[in-house]
Amino acid sequence: MIVATIIAFLGALTAPWLHRLLGQAAGWVLALLPLSLTVYFASLLPAVMAGQTLRQGVAWVPSLEVNFSFYLDGLSLLFALLISGIGTFIVIYSGGYLKGHPELGRFYLVILLFMASMLGLVLADNIVTLFVMWELTSLTSYLLIGFNHGEFRSRRAATQALLVTAGGGLALLAGLILLAGMGGSWEISELLGQGEVLRGHALYLPALILVLLGAFTKSAQFPFHFWLPNAMEAPTPVSAYLHSATMVKAGVYLLARLQPALGGSEVWNAALMTFGLATLLTGATLTFRHTDLKRLLAYSTVAALGALVFAIGMVPLTDYYAAMGFATFLLAHSLYKGGLFMAAGAVDHETGSRDITRLAGLFRVMPLTGVAVVLAALSLAGLPPVLGFIGKEVLYVAALQAAPVWMVGLALLGFAVGATLALLLVVPFFHGQPPQGVHEGPPSLWLGPMVLAGLGLLVGLFPGLYNPLAEAVASAVKGQVVAYQLKLWPGFNLALLLSLLTVLLGAGLYFLYPRLQAWMAQEPLPGPESAYVALLRGLMRAAVGVERLLQSGSLRAYLVWTFAGVVVLVGLALLRGGQVFRLEVASSPAPAQALLLVLMLLGAVLALRLRSHLAMVVVLGAVGAGVALVFLLQNAPDLAITQFLVETLTAILVALVLLQIRNIGPVPRGRWLDKAVALGFGGMVTLLMLGMLAEPFEPHLSQFFAQKSLPEGFGRNIVNVILVDFRGLDTFGEITVVGLAGLGVWALLLNRRASRRRPWSQEKGRKQEEQL
Amino acid sequence: MSTLILKTTSRFLFTLLLLLSVFLLLRGHNEPGGGFIGALVAVGAYALYALAHGLAAARKLLPLPPLRLVGWGLLLALLSGLPALLQAEPFMTGQWFSVLGVKVGTPVIFDLGVYLTVFGALLSAIFGLEESSAQEGF
Numbered sequence: 001m002i003v004a005t006i007i008a009f010l011g012a013l014t015a016p017w018l019h020r021l022l023g024q025a026a027g028w029v030l031a032l033l034p035l036s037l038t039v040y041f042a043s044l045l046p047a048v049m050a051g052q053t054l055r056q057g058v059a060w061v062p063s064l065e066v067n068f069s070f071y072l073d074g075l076s077l078l079f080a081l082l083i084s085g086i087g088t089f090i091v092i093y094s095g096g097y098l099k100g101h102p103e104l105g106r107f108y109l110v111i112l113l114f115m116a117s118m119l120g121l122v123l124a125d126n127i128v129t130l131f132v133m134w135e136l137t138s139l140t141s142y143l144l145i146g147f148n149h150g151e152f153r154s155r156r157a158a159t160q161a162l163l164v165t166a167g168g169g170l171a172l173l174a175g176l177i178l179l180a181g182m183g184g185s186w187e188i189s190e191l192l193g194q195g196e197v198l199r200g201h202a203l204y205l206p207a208l209i210l211v212l213l214g215a216f217t218k219s220a221q222f223p224f225h226f227w228l229p230n231a232m233e234a235p236t237p238v239s240a241y242l243h244s245a246t247m248v249k250a251g252v253y254l255l256a257r258l259q260p261a262l263g264g265s266e267v268w269n270a271a272l273m274t275f276g277l278a279t280l281l282t283g284a285t286l287t288f289r290h291t292d293l294k295r296l297l298a299y300s301t302v303a304a305l306g307a308l309v310f311a312i313g314m315v316p317l318t319d320y321y322a323a324m325g326f327a328t329f330l331l332a333h334s335l336y337k338g339g340l341f342m343a344a345g346a347v348d349h350e351t352g353s354r355d356i357t358r359l360a361g362l363f364r365v366m367p368l369t370g371v372a373v374v375l376a377a378l379s380l381a382g383l384p385p386v387l388g389f390i391g392k393e394v395l396y397v398a399a400l401q402a403a404p405v406w407m408v409g410l411a412l413l414g415f416a417v418g419a420t421l422a423l424l425l426v427v428p429f430f431h432g433q434p435p436q437g438v439h440e441g442p443p444s445l446w447l448g449p450m451v452l453a454g455l456g457l458l459v460g461l462f463p464g465l466y467n468p469l470a471e472a473v474a475s476a477v478k479g480q481v482v483a484y485q486l487k488l489w490p491g492f493n494l495a496l497l498l499s500l501l502t503v504l505l506g507a508g509l510y511f512l513y514p515r516l517q518a519w520m521a522q523e524p525l526p527g528p529e530s531a532y533v534a535l536l537r538g539l540m541r542a543a544v545g546v547e548r549l550l551q552s553g554s555l556r557a558y559l560v561w562t563f564a565g566v567v568v569l570v571g572l573a574l575l576r577g578g579q580v581f582r583l584e585v586a587s588s589p590a591p592a593q594a595l596l597l598v599l600m601l602l603g604a605v606l607a608l609r610l611r612s613h614l615a616m617v618v619v620l621g622a623v624g625a626g627v628a629l630v631f632l633l634q635n636a637p638d639l640a641i642t643q644f645l646v647e648t649l650t651a652i653l654v655a656l657v658l659l660q661i662r663n664i665g666p667v668p669r670g671r672w673l674d675k676a677v678a679l680g681f682g683g684m685v686t687l688l689m690l691g692m693l694a695e696p697f698e699p700h701l702s703q704f705f706a707q708k709s710l711p712e713g714f715g716r717n718i719v720n721v722i723l724v725d726f727r728g729l730d731t732f733g734e735i736t737v738v739g740l741a742g743l744g745v746w747a748l749l750l751n752r753r754a755s756r757r758r759p760w761s762q763e764k765g766r767k768q769e770e771q772l
Numbered sequence: 773m774s775t776l777i778l779k780t781t782s783r784f785l786f787t788l789l790l791l792l793s794v795f796l797l798l799r800g801h802n803e804p805g806g807g808f809i810g811a812l813v814a815v816g817a818y819a820l821y822a823l824a825h826g827l828a829a830a831r832k833l834l835p836l837p838p839l840r841l842v843g844w845g846l847l848l849a850l851l852s853g854l855p856a857l858l859q860a861e862p863f864m865t866g867q868w869f870s871v872l873g874v875k876v877g878t879p880v881i882f883d884l885g886v887y888l889t890v891f892g893a894l895l896s897a898i899f900g901l902e903e904s905s906a907q908e909g910f
Contacts, residue, residue, distance in 0.1 A: 742893025
């Protein structure tokens with residue numbers, strides 16, 4: 001497992017290179033990576049279906065109990081298969097969909113990196129590993145939503161998705177750390193057995209809330225659902241892969257994974273069922289606002305994610321129906337939604353439109369895509385003989401056992417909209433005249449939808465094929481062994497009646513759709529997204545306020561803030577610590593030193609009297625040179641050379657900067673604030689030195705370096721050996737800072753030059769901000 | 773600023789200062805000197821040359837743009853820490869070997885990285901500021 005994940009990451013890195021090498025065939029070749037992963041995971045099926053779990057791990061940061069450890073049971077295996085299996089078709093599909101795109105290589109790289117991170121996420125056993133992978137999926141999702149980074153809408157949607165999911169990720173991190181502390185282990189597999197301890201712990205509620213925040217933001221649960229439909233700005237392969245089949249299910253995965261540990265309390269059941277149902281209904285209702293294929297599918301994804309969370313909430317309340325329903329519906333949804341998205345992309349690619357009110361008669365020109373859409377839509381509507389039907393049936397049975405009647409009714413309403421959407425998707429294929437010049441896309445575009453929809457049919461007809469894995473998944477979610485036989489035809493019962501009602505209601509809503517759509521699309525609805533926008537605007541405004549205060553643009557104001565800040569902070573520390581100060585006067589100072597000191601004092605006084613900035617720089621440079629000479633007299637040649645050079649270069653740099661400042665004029669007189677700050681700073685540094693003199697000299701380190709420098713560092717210059725050998729890592733950090741500072745100066749100057757050329761750029765930037 | 777005296781002397785001074793800079797870099801391990809100091813001398817040399825002969829002439833005397841030198845310097849410093857890993861010692865443990873009777877060690881390579889980074893960063897700032905002043909018409 002570890003090797004497989006590492007291969008996935010490494011394979012992703014070769015993608016841009018392979019793309020350059022192979023051109024258009026790259027998609028098919030790159031698909032070999034997810035394909036071989038699929039085969040590998042499939043080879044683990046027999047063991048897992050027999051009830052085994054696999055664990056592997058290597059130490060990562062042993063002192064912190066952070067391990068690169070992986071855990072495989074039914075739940076993680078189903079996810080791993082979905083990720084690698086659907087990933088195979090997505091990579092092939094991308095090659096056709098984005099054919100000729102100049103940045104296709106980058107696309108392959110990021111989407112494969114996403115796949116590797118997602119695999120790591122579902123296989124991780126260690127909490128830290130899980131979290132790192134979790135955040136990696138958020139980051140790669142950000143890059144993929146913003147793939148068309150030239151478009152403002154893409155960038156906006158990408159930022160929104162990142163802020164929501166990564167914000168939730170922070171809450172999740174806190175929650176997971178709490179859990180680890182409560183359960184006494186960083187391995188999830190060990191926490192699973194600690195359910196009683198965790199639920200009885202005083203911190204159970206805060207930990208639960210934090211984990212739920214993480215899972216709900218990631219899986220687009222109400223009230224965080226708004227980012228998902230906006231994420232449809234991404235290219236279609238991304239929508240099909242990340243935002244329907246895999247990444248958005250990460251939150252669902254986490255909830256299902258932790259169900260045995262956290263589930264069973266009343267809060268858990270109530271929270272998951274309430275928010276799941278609310279999400280289901282939100283997704284279903286908002287479907288009616290849109291006519292764009294991808295947006296419709298996105299809202300239906302929101303609804304399905306709600307249904308999955310609802311199912312997890314019911315798991316503790318039923319013996320096995322909810323867990324089995326979860327396992328079945330999860331697979332069904334990934335298959336049909338992935339297929340539908342890819343088919344929608346194919347239609348868009350061939351006809352240039354995604355508006356269902358404009359598409360017509362497509363079946364005659366795109367028969368293969370049509371077949372796939374019909375099969376997937378059957379699953380979406382929950383009609384036999386496909387897997388979606390079975391999944392919904394089992395969920396209904398579970399809901400009848402575990403949920404109050406009103407909840408069942410609302411869930412029925414939500415599922416009915418699925419049937420409506422299925423009709424909306426299928427009708428354009430059969431109704432009306434086909435557009436001119438449209439034809440079936442290349443195999444890369446219809447292969448994926450075909451296989452995924454076909455699988456839905458196959459498993460629907462022969463549910464026994466999936467049964468052992470479904471049982472393994474359900475056992476993992478339930479936390480105990482589940483045995484249940486999935487059937488296509490369970491006989492006449494209440495659930496079947498509900499299914500029938502769902503379809504009828506869905507069909508009824510279909511006929512109302514044009515009127516409902518016209519009515520609902522009129523006004524922009526106030527929703528949680530307005531809260532997000534308000535929050536972001538408030539943040540911007542606060543940032544602008546702070547910036548006006550601290551970064552006024554006046555260099556002198558910066559210096560006043562910096563120096564006054566240092567004086568206050570260091571001064572307080574000095575005074576509070578009961579520091580002793582000692583002034584030692586040498587009985588007979590060397591005449592050379594005395595002369596130097598007098599000269600330096602003269603220079604300092606002169607600097608105060610001068611009115612030309614440049615002259616000041618020169619005089620201060622001379623004072624600095626005096627300091628260097630003092631070092632030299634004290635037998636510190638290294639320090640003296642450095643001081644000389646730094647003084648010289650500072651004088652050059654400051655002189656150059658002064659030349660940049662227009663209308664600088666002579667130094668004005670009587671700046672009392674500046675004088676106070678300067679005096680305070682000088683006084684504080686003097687006190688600091690006096691305080692240091694009062695401390696006893698600790699010769700330990702000096703002796704160590706003096707002794708070890710030659711035998712271990714092979715150098716007689718202790719200063720240099722310390723810099724490049726003993727404390728080499730510190731030096732490396734320091735030169736990195738120097739390098740970055742150089743880069744910063746360069747960027748600042750470049751920016752200055754650019755803004756001089758485009759005086760309105762700041763204004764434009766502000767306008768873009770407001771569009772947020 | 774470009775007087776004849778400055779122009780003529782700066783040619784000699786430039787060469788001498790660069791020599792001194794390399795000298796300081798190489799002897800740094802045993803006598804006062806080292807990468808940081810050496811780099812500062814070299815920056816001084818280039819700054820002087822640019823003052824006397826103009827920016828374009830000074831840039832021509834550079835093998836790479838200053839910021840590239842920063843990148844190479846950091847890379848070199850980082851790489852110098854790796855041989856220790858091959859010996860299963862902690863990152864950046866100094867490794868010494870002798871080439872034709874001269875002792876060479878990874879800390880020397882590290883110091884070269886320091887030299888290049890400091891040189892590139894400072895020179896980039898100075899050149900950038902001078903260029904900017906020149907465009908302003910000062």
